[in-house]
Amino acid sequence: MSDTLTIKNLHVEIAGKPILQGVNLEIKKGETHALMGPNGSGKSTLGLVIMGHPKYEVTEGDILLNGESILEMEADERARAGIFMAFQRPVAVPGVKMADFLRHATTNVRNPERKEGEDLIPMREFRKEIKDKMGQLKMDAEFARRYVNDGFSGGEMKRAEILQLAMLQPHFAILDETDSGLDADAVRLASQSINEIGHGKMGLLIITHHDKLLHYNTPDFTHVILGGRIVETGGKELAEELHEQGYERIRNDYPEAAAVNDAVEEPVA
């Protein structure tokens, strides 16, 4: 069975304000999709809705995993079903060590039926695994002992998100600007890591402004979102065009969507 994530005519509102206005998208496991668009077009919203953020209301359409709707599933059920999102601005969890956080997360995601209070992955086994993964990502061992995202630099936060991707091994991953706020070396490292961990294995939905990430993770499809709708889908050439020339042509080709886009400001999640 080929794993498929399907977005069908998705309409989403936040506090009564429409953000997504009929998004259609299908991602198969192993495919890489680039999602591009100007600010306020609804890129992050799409990711957060797939992940199950309670703030957004789906007013029409559906999200299906292997043909089954996941709209009624809470975020943790979606995570256990194999969906992951690397956040653009992950929140800090003061007082909770990365290692403890990830040990619990990894246990739950690997044993979707686990009940509260049941045993976690044995500490020894987990330590070895996280140490290997951190080595692969060239992260200092000290990282695991720090509190989740607490006092992390922008770059550290993004690497911590990639570490979580590596540990949780989802079927589908949304990467929301996992390369932003990084210097050139860090972008290269992040791009290579994502390539090793997920490219060709997971279904990736990559939201990015950089070409580096897509250079290492060549998209099978590029989608352009504008005014809450996917207005154009192409191959990797489309991503290249947008990097080189920006959104001028798209805006001219789709003036209606451009007008909607200008009226909506993407809310910060």
Added chain:
Amino acid sequence: MSQTITRMEFNQEGFDAFLQSRNEPQWLQSLRQTAWQSFTEGRWPNQKDEEWMRTDIRLFKLNKFNSATESNQPLPTAVLSAGVELAGSCSSMDGVTLHHHLDAEWAEKGVVFGSLSELAHQHPDLIEKYLFQKAVDPKFDRFSALHAAFWSSGVFLYVPRGVVIDKPLHSIAGMSDGGSDFAHTLVILEDGAEATLLSESASPDVNSGGMHCGAVELIVGNDAHLRYVNLQDWGQGVWHFANQKALVGRDSSLQWTVGALGSRLSKVNQHVSLTGEGGNCQVNGVMFTENKQHLSYHTLQQHEKPHCVSDFLYKAALQDSSRTVWRGMIQVDEGAQKTDGYQRNDNLLLSRTARADSIPGLEIEADDVRCTHGSTSGKVDEELIFYARSRGFSRKEAIQMIVTGFFQQVFDRVTIESVREALGLAIARRVRDYE
């Protein structure tokens, strides 16, 4: 020593019978009589008193309780001593001593440890000089007077000059449902002495009622170091009244960790006086309340001498309709220059109906000091919950993790592993799910 104890009420007849039953030395009898006199002349505090304006005790009825009564109930399980190698231990149930023990190694060095009631007979020379003399004042309020008149069992620790006890001592006070506990803790560290005392109090179950009217006196000499842990885990029907005071001498330190989890209503006064130059006091407070619990803590960090450091951190998490009141005061006396005083109270509200009052205060009469204070109260951030859930945590697991993380800052300061673990487990067990 065996004592026959019958049920005795808190009236003149009950007091006379109590005094008679105890067969104590004259100095102790007069101490009790004077306190009983204060009690009969005093009045109960009420919400017109500033100290009590947020704490309603109108439903507290003293005549529902009796003084120390032998009970056949089993002692609740101790948690602070789990897996810890101890130098000594003692226990009591409903104010009656069950056992006390000190390793011979320490007794030979002059250390005295055990039930205060029993040791008052054997070491009057040590106890008379300190009991209610330097720290807790029986006239402070009606509860302190009642306590001084009726205290029983309790804990006494005396560490002679220069003796360093490298293993913790442990005490547990149990109380059966509807029982009472009037335990008194008296700790004396002579110059250069060091010790760790882990104290806990517990009921048979979470719904138990009863009354605790207690006091703690910690007297730390010069160049002496005391770690004192006080875990209160009574049932949620227990009335808890306590006056606690520590004196910290020159170049000495006190690390005082408070875990306040149980009781229906608590009113605690915690007072630390830095009485010698270069003294250092760190207080770590952890409170978790639920249902209709009401915990009121008044802390006073008093800098009497220059160059002292005091650092009080209280964190509380509240669920259901519970309430905490924390009122902290840093008092710097005239001449206590170069004081470094810090106090902080953070509250995490886990339900809409919980309430935390936080009232920090400063009274400074010296001109070259650094004193800082702060407090925060807030709800669990829904974005944090979503983040954890996106990683596979259930909502309840996410909240448990966030609450544990909230307390981590205090746990990081607690240097005793069994204490960190006991507090962490007790809190994780209590956290429920809230939408």
